Amino acid sequence: MHISGGQPARGTEILSIRNTTAGGHWNMFIEDGGVVFVTRYHKGFQMSGDVKIIHRYLPREVSELVVWYLWLALPFIQQMEAMLWEKATVSDHMWPADVDGRKWTTDRMKEELQEVSKAGLGYPITVAAYREIAIAISRQWMRGATAFQSDQDDENEEWEKENGAGSAADEQATHSPHIAGLIYARDSIEMSSTTSDRRRQFRAVSTDWHRFLGFESACIKDEKTDLKRKRCPFEDDAHDERMERRVRLQRMNTYAELQRMMQREVSFRSAQAEAMQAVQRGDSPIVAVMPTGAGKSVLFMLPAWTEPGGVTIVVVPLKALQKDMVHRCERLGIRCAVWTGRNQPDSASIVLVTPGEATSEEFGTFVSRIRQTRQLDRIVVDECHVILNNQLGFQKHLQQLGKLAFAETQMVLLTATLPPTDEDDLFDQMYWSREEVRLIQGSTVRANIQYSVIDGGRT
Numbered sequence: 001m002h003i004s005g006g007q008p009a010r011g012t013e014i015l016s017i018r019n020t021t022a023g024g025h026w027n028m029f030i031e032d033g034g035v036v037f038v039t040r041y042h043k044g045f046q047m048s049g050d051v052k053i054i055h056r057y058l059p060r061e062v063s064e065l066v067v068w069y070l071w072l073a074l075p076f077i078q079q080m081e082a083m084l085w086e087k088a089t090v091s092d093h094m095w096p097a098d099v100d101g102r103k104w105t106t107d108r109m110k111e112e113l114q115e116v117s118k119a120g121l122g123y124p125i126t127v128a129a130y131r132e133i134a135i136a137i138s139r140q141w142m143r144g145a146t147a148f149q150s151d152q153d154d155e156n157e158e159w160e161k162e163n164g165a166g167s168a169a170d171e172q173a174t175h176s177p178h179i180a181g182l183i184y185a186r187d188s189i190e191m192s193s194t195t196s197d198r199r200r201q202f203r204a205v206s207t208d209w210h211r212f213l214g215f216e217s218a219c220i221k222d223e224k225t226d227l228k229r230k231r232c233p234f235e236d237d238a239h240d241e242r243m244e245r246r247v248r249l250q251r252m253n254t255y256a257e258l259q260r261m262m263q264r265e266v267s268f269r270s271a272q273a274e275a276m277q278a279v280q281r282g283d284s285p286i287v288a289v290m291p292t293g294a295g296k297s298v299l300f301m302l303p304a305w306t307e308p309g310g311v312t313i314v315v316v317p318l319k320a321l322q323k324d325m326v327h328r329c330e331r332l333g334i335r336c337a338v339w340t341g342r343n344q345p346d347s348a349s350i351v352l353v354t355p356g357e358a359t360s361e362e363f364g365t366f367v368s369r370i371r372q373t374r375q376l377d378r379i380v381v382d383e384c385h386v387i388l389n390n391q392l393g394f395q396k397h398l399q400q401l402g403k404l405a406f407a408e409t410q411m412v413l414l415t416a417t418l419p420p421t422d423e424d425d426l427f428d429q430m431y432w433s434r435e436e437v438r439l440i441q442g443s444t445v446r447a448n449i450q451y452s453v454i455d456g457g458r459t
Helices: 011-015 060-084 106-121 127-142 157-163 168-172 177-184 195-213 233-251 254-262 270-281 298-306 319-332 361-372 384-388 401-407 420-429
Strands: 028-031 034-041 052-057 286-289 311-315 336-338 350-353 376-381 410-415 438-441
Touching (some): 034 060, 052 195, 106 127, 195 361, 233 270, 254 270, 254 298, 270 286, 270 298, 270 438, 298 311, 298 319, 298 350, 298 376, 298 410, 319 350, 361 401, 376 401, 384 410, 384 420
Parallel strands (some): 286 410, 286 438, 311 350, 311 376, 376 410
Antiparallel strands (some): 028 034, 034 052
16 A cells, blocks of 8 residues: 555554544545545644645555455454454554554554565665655656655645645645755646545546556556556656667667677678567567577677667576576676566566566566566567477476567567477467568578487397
């Protein structure tokens, strides 16, 4: 709730939420099939006598979890507390005290947020730090303004009231637009003060945040109007950046850039050059059959080296191959990371993942997010012939790699072993028709290798 509801509340606000009317008021409602939690903001009350009502809307995915918790989990917990610990009273707060009396305080909330952020991001983030981070993201990506520097208090509520200025996003962050404008060089925006209008504005802010986080419910088209949703400003910027990457890649002098990357005189081989041109054009799907040592990895390493702002996902069947790929990328100065599920490789240009992890729900969420932010440039399946090998233990995961097509990005399959008799089987596994595949077949004959078979007879 704290992360996905929009601009984050202060700890005292989020911990004050009540889910029943026992305390005289409650803070959780259902609106249009989603959960909205409403908090009161008292800063500046002594000066203005005005209490601000802030709405934060949850995405459908989180709303369902909250409803299930209140409907199924919470009653069971309360029954167990009454039976086992003889707890006589039921708290009306969303975050009540534990049975041992330990209360939810801002310090405890800070500790919990630090623990989960360290597990997910590799670095602990406090409640105050997350507020600064989230608001800065909003300024940069959602509304196109500069990120502000600090979480400063608003001591001039009267100015805002007299001038009629306001911003739903600033209020969600519990700042006044006056201070936001002064500190962050942003113009104040005059808005209506009607309750329904404010709710609509709060909802728009929360929904833009859902889109930035990559929630699918915020990305689907409007079923009532059958029209695709309007992109928010950060998506327009990200879309433009991706198009610029694509244009630069198409115009790239591949021979010159290859020599710069390798730092030596080098040239493309025939099939390698043909495949590289297909990648540059944006052809998809591409299946490149090239012999071992023919430079198949250059087909995704060179684009990642020249356009590091995008992300290339490479499905590698064996962890040993992952380690080798990481070393090769590091030597060339390419940011490369191995997907583990614990840390988000947001700064990597190449993300390596095993077939089993590539079809996991966690990785699917990551793909949806970088697709939403227009960072995903292509998905590459290295050594794709193993998809057809029934003897491997991870065969069931390999057979599901066709699901990666949901990402709607360029797909490139690489292999040194794909007999013509197996081509249709491979295409079927990936849910492709032969007509749509750009098949590039290089010679896999090794002129420097010969073999013969001698019948030794019975011994």
